[in-house]
Amino acid sequence: MNIGIIGLGSIGQMLVKGFSKSGVASPAQLFVYNRTREKSEQFQADWPFTICASLQDVSEACELIFICTKPLDLYPVLQELAPQLRPTQHIVSVAAGISLEDLTSVSATAITKVIPTVTSQILHGVSLYACNQYVSSEQREQLLRLLQALGKAEEVEESVIETATILSSSGPGLIAGMMELFAQAAHRKSPELSVETTRRLLVETLLGTAMLLSEEDLHFEQLIEQVATKGGITMEGLNVMAEYLPPCFDQLFLMTQAKHDSLKLKTKVQFNEN
Ligand SMILES: NC(=O)C1=CN([C@@H]2O[C@H](COP(=O)(O)OP(=O)(O)OC[C@H]3O[C@@H](n4cnc5c(N)ncnc54)[C@H](OP(=O)(O)O)[C@@H]3O)[C@@H](O)[C@H]2O)C=CC1
Ligand SMILES: O=C(O)[C@@H]1CCC=N1
Incomplete structure (x- = not known):
């Protein structure tokens, strides 16, 4: 399965390293779009993923898409992606402080909130996650397999995710x-x-x-x-x-x-x- 990564900052880079190092996905399966293309080009030298020229390219190539922009940069990305999403696609937001309800209000499709950790670049640490009602059991299992390759994965209620974030992610x-x-x-x-x-x-x-x-x-x-x-x-x-x-x-x-x-x-x- 191809995996899209939008935003190649600390967390986007961690995902590239973590997925590639663990072998759960090869760099060839990773499709990356970053606002500043040069950053992707520099990083690609070590991790030969595909650089996408647009959000649309990511969406066309990938069934699972991680949005790894800062929280205030997420809405425009999701808004642009929403009309072109296929029913089988699964969106993951890693943004702290954006609720599943808000995310789902833009697109009534499978969306999971994941709070990752930079330590997952060495395959240790905990990824917290909460899925919306549209995530199928198959999509949940696919995502879980990826998160477990990055360390431990723990499903949490959104009501406690912010406290848990301070422990596992901050x-x-x-x-x-x-x-x-x-x-x-x-x-x-x-x-x-x-x-x-x-x-x-x-x-x-x-x-x-x-x-x-x-x-x-x-x-x-x-x-x-x-x-x-x-x-x-x-x-x-x-x-x-x-x-x-x-x-x-x-x-x-x-x-x-x-x-x-x-x-x-x-x-x-x-x-x-x-
Ligand atoms: N850092 C951490 O430990 C954790 C972070 N998070 C969450 O992860 C998210 C990312 O954080 P972090 O990686 O630290 O942030 P960074 O600032 O390091 O990275 C954000 C990246 O998003 C890119 N970007 C911004 N807008 C767009 C766009 N429209 N299209 C494509 N790329 C875009 C930026 O590109 P450019 O190169 O142009 O600046 C930048 O590379 C946040 O929402 C944060 O809440 C969650 C848990 C832990
Ligand atoms: O400091 C932050 O905002 C992000 C979210 C949790 C860890 N880093």
């Missing part, structure tokens, strides 16, 4: 942000340890921690118990985090939800005005 950026602060604090305490060294120590620690949790199927609490000797040093750090981090994470969810809400308002205007 997560890599947020974890990187936390690690940078951790690395800088270590450097402030011991300036003879360069920031590069503190970062390197943390990257290996992150990798080992994630692998141990996953391979031994440990809960966070079980790992904490292994590390934090009773009356020892780690417990002091855990106590500090227990005091200061809950309000920080509550605020993080508050602010990211507010951003989701304002994005939804802006995109809803586009969908309702037209």
Whole structure:
């Protein structure tokens, strides 16, 4: 099956790499259209997909089409595609903050909302998904096979997708942000340890921690118990985090939800005005 990818930014590129590396689709099955053609041409050097000249070219060639533009650029794309869609085609929107209801209002056809993650370029991470009522079981299975090649796939209700997005999709950026602060604090305490060294120590620690949790199927609490000797040093750090981090994470969810809400308002205007 040919797969269309509209928009070749972080997520469009992740899909090309993830599908190709996993072998679930060959680059020859991928049809890419990006607003700026040069970006496609540069990327095509490593991943020999087909470059399309228009949305229509993608639509003609592909049964499954991922729209990977920024949320505010999605409506015009979907509006242009809608009249030419065949009943067998399946559209995937990866845009954060655009509801299936709004998407389906433009085209009463099979549409799935997927919230992917950049870590899927190395075939790890979680893709969240929710399908509309027009997605057939065959279309759902086809998509699931692709998403499972990129890591794990988890079907979620739209009512919780925004909270889950912060964990699985913003997560890599947020974890990187936390690690940078951790690395800088270590450097402030011991300036003879360069920031590069503190970062390197943390990257290996992150990798080992994630692998141990996953391979031994440990809960966070079980790992904490292994590390934090009773009356020892780690417990002091855990106590500090227990005091200061809950309000920080509550605020993080508050602010990211507010951003989701304002994005939804802006995109809803586009969908309702037209
Ligand atoms: N980044 C992430 O980790 C995640 C992103 N998402 C969602 O994925 C979507 C894309 O995000 P991201 O990849 O980060 O964004 P980027 O800005 O990196 O990429 C967007 C791409 O869309 C292209 N584009 C814009 N308009 C059109 C158009 N009309 N036709 C074809 N191509 C077009 C842009 O082209 P040009 O080269 O001209 O700028 C650009 O390459 C967003 O909706 C976001 O909510 C969801 C989960 C995670
Ligand atoms: O930050 C963003 O808006 C996108 C959506 C989730 C992750 N990245």
